[in-house]
Amino acid sequence: MGVYGNQFIGQLPKEIHSLAKLEFFNVAKNNLTGRIPPSIWNLSSLTVLSFAKNYLEGNIPEEIGLLKNLTKISVSQNKLSGTLPLSLYNLSSLTDLYTADNEFHGSLPTNVFTTLPNLRRFWFGGNQFSGPIPTSISNASRIQSFDIVSNNFEGQIPNLGRLQDLSVLALDVVDVEENNFGGPLPKIIGSLSTHLSQLAMADNQISGKIPTELGNLVNLIYLSIENNYLTEVIPESFAKFQNMQELYLGKNKLSGTIPAAFLGNLSHLSEFDLSNNLLIGEIPSTIENCKKLQIVDFSMNNLSGAIPTQLLGISYLSILLNLSHNSFSGNLPPEVGMLKNIGTLDISENHLSGGIPENIGDCSSLEYLYLEGNSLDGIIPSSIASLKGLLQLDLSRYNLFGSIPQELQNNSVLEWFSASFNKLEGEVPMHGVFQNANRVSLTGNDRLCGGVAKLNLQRCPPKSLKKRKHHVGRKLIIIIIIFSIAFILLLSLVLTIIIYQIMRKRQRKASTDSTIEQFPKVSYQELHHATNGFSVQNLIGTGGIGFVYKGRLNSEERVVAVKVLNLQKKGAHKSFLAECNAFRNIRHRNLVKIITCCSSVDHKGDDFKAIVYEYMTNGSLEEWLHQNAEHQRTLKFEKRLEIVNGIASALHYLHNECEKPIVHCDLKPSNVLLDDDMVAHVSDFGLARLVSTIDGKSNIQTSSMGIKGTIGYTPPEYGMDSQLSTEGDMYSFGTLLMEMFTGRRPTDAMFKDGHNLHNYVKIAFPNNILEIVDATLFSEENDHLAVTTDVASDLRPNVERCLSSLFKIGLSCSVESPRERTNIKAVIAELNIISKALAD
CATH class of the missing domain: 1.10.510.10 (Transferase(Phosphotransferase) domain 1)
Structure with a gap:
């Protein structure tokens, strides 16, 4: 009886027990709920039983042991719970046992792989099993697929290399990811069958060096040992992985250089992750032999030298090239334009110099381009505007000069643009991504002008002004002479006034004035009026060194929040300076904006300091x-x-x-x-x-x-x-x-x-x-x-x-x-x- 892959609902019928001669029963991939009826365990002729991919609840009872002829059972992807009965492990005819993605817990019997001698597929992933892997795994000579991913197993990686009869072993998959296995990888792991194609041990606590013997598993196509505590170098023996397609070694503490011979033999590799390690040296030119690479992530290392043109010439690179947070130097090679299919290119936080190649516009599939944090200079190439699929572009913290290409505003999909801390000048575009100040970062470019109002940039001079510049030179000289004479006549008067003012102001205001001078000033009287005399009704918050009031400034014509510092509190004055100093040159969509500030005296003649922020209607x-x-x-x-x-x-x-x-x-x-x-x-x-x-x-x-x-x-x-x-x-x-x-x-x-x-x-x-x-x-x-x-x-x-x-x-x-x-x-x-x- 096979009714899998439909949309049946409700519970399994209790009358199932009347099918006394039923051998094959598969109701997988439906929407069945409730518990498994106890009468099903009386169907002694069953050989195949599958409830997978439903919403069944409850546990598996000891009565399952009555199904002596059972060869395959799958209860994966349900809501079953409890511990598995010991009688299940005594069904010696079982070849396939699937319990994955439920809520089972408990530990495995020490003799489980002895009492199940015919077991070929063992899938227990996605549960809450704990304890060590039984040593009886050595007897599981027929195992082909072994998956215990996402559990709480602990101890050392099971000694799979001790399997007794390697000559008949047909092991395809070993998956022990996301557990708590610790200790070093045993050398004997290299004695596993050469039939092994997938070995997954990521997200554990494995430490020590990678054993050279691991390279003996020459038919591996998938190896994942990322996010552990592995140290020392990448073994030269990895050069034997000529069939490897996906290799993940990231988030460890691997050191040394990338072996050239190793890279040269990985001709079938499509995904390669070495990120977040301690690797040094250059990327070997032999990487050109990895012609099928689609994903490369070498970020967060100490790699240096030039970016090899051999890497940029791999035509299959289509998803990701991430070389960020290293120490690469030299120019960004013009060969970067050969990456016509790349989706994400991240070369940020390196030491690259020179200009951005014009032919970067040839990377027609680019969606994410991150080049920030280098020493690149020159102009922003206009060809970037031809990247019609570009979603994010970060060119911040360079030495770029010139203007922002006006054509960029025609890109209808661009959602983020950053060119902060450069030497850009000229008019900022008004359309496309530039319409939304929250999606643009231009801080630190003092000569930019125009743009939408929320960018708070200076106004651009009228274009006609440029045409008249050559006429004003002579007039300017005359004006300078007149003002020079006036300056000499007034100099003594000005000096007298300055000295008089210095003598009057005995309070130390130098640090305060230098810190808040870029903010528009507001008087104590204005704030007193705006908050209705700092009334309790307007009080919206208190802190360690002050009070926050809601108010309305006439000059701003909007509701604001006024933070009045309690200068009797220790550190309040320095807190005021710290906050003003922090906001002096910063502007970001996720930072509260300072509108104005006040450093004055109140109606009693006491020092008064306050900061006025934009008001946040939804509070904290x-x-x-x-x-x-x-x-x-x-x-x-x-x-x-x-x-x-x-x-x-x-x-x-x-x-x-x-x-x-x-x-x-x-x-x-x-x-x-x-x-x-x-x-x-x-x-x-x-x-x-x-x-x-x-x-x-x-x-x-x-x-x-x-x-x-x-x-x-x-x-x-x-x-x-x-x-x-x-x-x-x-x-x-x-x-x-x-x-x-x-x-x-x-x-x-x-x-x-x-x-x-x-x-x-x-x-x-x-x-x-x-x-x-x-x-x-x-x-x-x-x-x-x-x-x-x-x-x-x-x-x-x-x-x-x-x-x-x-x-x-x-x-x-x-x-x-x-x-x-x-x-x-x-x-x-x-x-x-x-x-x-x-x-x-």
């Missing part, structure tokens, strides 16, 4: 997470993800795109404000510090004010010394992210006796994260992400994967060691992947 993230139950219920998963993206974007700007990096020092929910569209804006830079670089080392501008921050969000190292760092901000970000998706503050009463939010998430990660997720994230009302109110079982699979990835980011950012924390660039990349996966 703190209110939405903890203070308003109705708000909390409406702040759903997708919106929280958008807010996280906004915060991360602001941090990326502060850490990497400012002329001098800025450390916020006090990132927390109450310092994240939400506008009309619920877009996140990071605020309160009262503790912010500028970072300068001396001899290649970060140097934080500190002060006697000390480091305060906020308990629960401040990284542990700040309690030991005053060395501020961007890593400290990442700790706060990770904590904030975990708080947003668990609904628990880091200062929650449950966190005591050494327990904290990081450990709370770590214990549940990755298999039990739905037990700690904020229950309001997926309530049934107005939410398409949840099918029912049963969050643990009815979420879309990609939503649960996104949650897991988000918690992984939170954990990696909030580890105790600052050096091991994920930086904001890597976080941005991960968040982009998560957002795309959710959209899919």
Whole structure:
């Protein structure tokens, strides 16, 4: 009886027991619910039984042991739970056993591979099994496919090389990814059958060097050992992988150079990941033999030398070429134009010089082009405008001069353009992506003009003015002479006035004036009037060193937020300077904008200092997470993800795109404000510090004010010394992210006796994260992400994967060691992947 692949609903009929002679029963890939009827275990003639890909619940009872003739059973992709009965492991005729993607737990019997001598396919992935892999695996001489991915197995990688009869072994797949296996890879792993085609051991805790013997598995087409703790060099024996198609060695601690002979033999390789290691030296020219490469990721290493033209000449490169965060030097070769099919090209954060080749316009399939953080100069080639599919373009932190090609505004799909901190000049386009100031970053180009109003650039001079320039020279000389004479006559008077003013002003205002001079000034009287005399009715927030009032400035004709500093509090004056200094040269869509400021005296003659910000109608993230139950219920998963993206974007700007990096020092929910569209804006830079670089080392501008921050969000190292760092901000970000998706503050009463939010998430990660997720994230009302109110079982699979990835980011950012924390660039990349996966 085979009814698989239909749309049957309801429960399995209890009358199934009347089919006494049934041998083959397959109801896979339907929409069946409920429990498996107990009467089915009386069908002793069954040889094949499949319930896969339904919504069945309950457990598998001991009675399954009555099916002595069973050869194949699959219950994968249901909602079954509990432990598997011992009687299942005594069905000696079983050849195929599939239990993947359920909620089974418990450990495997030590003799499981002895009592199942005919087993060929063993798929237990995506459950909650734990304990070690039984040593009886050595007896599983007929195993062809072995998959235990995404469980909680621990101990060392199972000693698969000790299988007794290698001559008859036909092992195709070994998958032990996403477990807790530790220790080194045993050398005997190289004694596995040469029939092995796929070996997956990523996302474990495997350490030590990669054994040379691994190269003996000459028929591997897929090898994944990324995200472990592997060290030392890539073995030369990997040159034997002549059939390899996908090779993932990223996120380890591999060192040394890339072996040339190794690359030269990988002629079938299509995907190659060496990112996030400690590799040095040049990319060998033998990479030209890897003619089928579609994805190359060598980012986050210490690779140097020129970008080899042999790499750029691989015509199959169509998805990704990522060489970012290395030390490549020399020019960007004109051969880059040969990458006609490439989708993403990232060569950012290197030491490239020279100009951007004009023939980059030949990369007609480009969607993402990242060249920021190099020493490139020259002009922006007009050919870039011919890339009609370009979605994102980052040319920031160069020495580019000239104008922005006006043709770029004709690209209807371009969604992000950054050319900040260059020497660009001339008129900024008005259309396309340039219509939205939030999608354009041009900070640090003082000679740009025009553009939309929200870019706040200077007005461009009238074009006719250029034609008249040669006429004004003579008049200008005459004017200069007249004013020179007047200047001499008035000089003594001016000096007298200056001396008089200096004598009158006894207060120290030099630092304040130099810090706030770029902001428009506002008087105490204006602010007093705008806030109705700083009335309690207008008070919308209080902090450690001041009060925030809602008001309406006549000069602005809009509602504003006025932060009045309590100068009696220690550090308030320096907080005012720090915040003004931080905002002096920064502008970003996810940062609260300073409108104006006030450094004056009040009606009593006392010092008065205030900062005026744009008003955020939806208040703070703190209110939405903890203070308003109705708000909390409406702040759903997708919106929280958008807010996280906004915060991360602001941090990326502060850490990497400012002329001098800025450390916020006090990132927390109450310092994240939400506008009309619920877009996140990071605020309160009262503790912010500028970072300068001396001899290649970060140097934080500190002060006697000390480091305060906020308990629960401040990284542990700040309690030991005053060395501020961007890593400290990442700790706060990770904590904030975990708080947003668990609904628990880091200062929650449950966190005591050494327990904290990081450990709370770590214990549940990755298999039990739905037990700690904020229950309001997926309530049934107005939410398409949840099918029912049963969050643990009815979420879309990609939503649960996104949650897991988000918690992984939170954990990696909030580890105790600052050096091991994920930086904001890597976080941005991960968040982009998560957002795309959710959209899919």
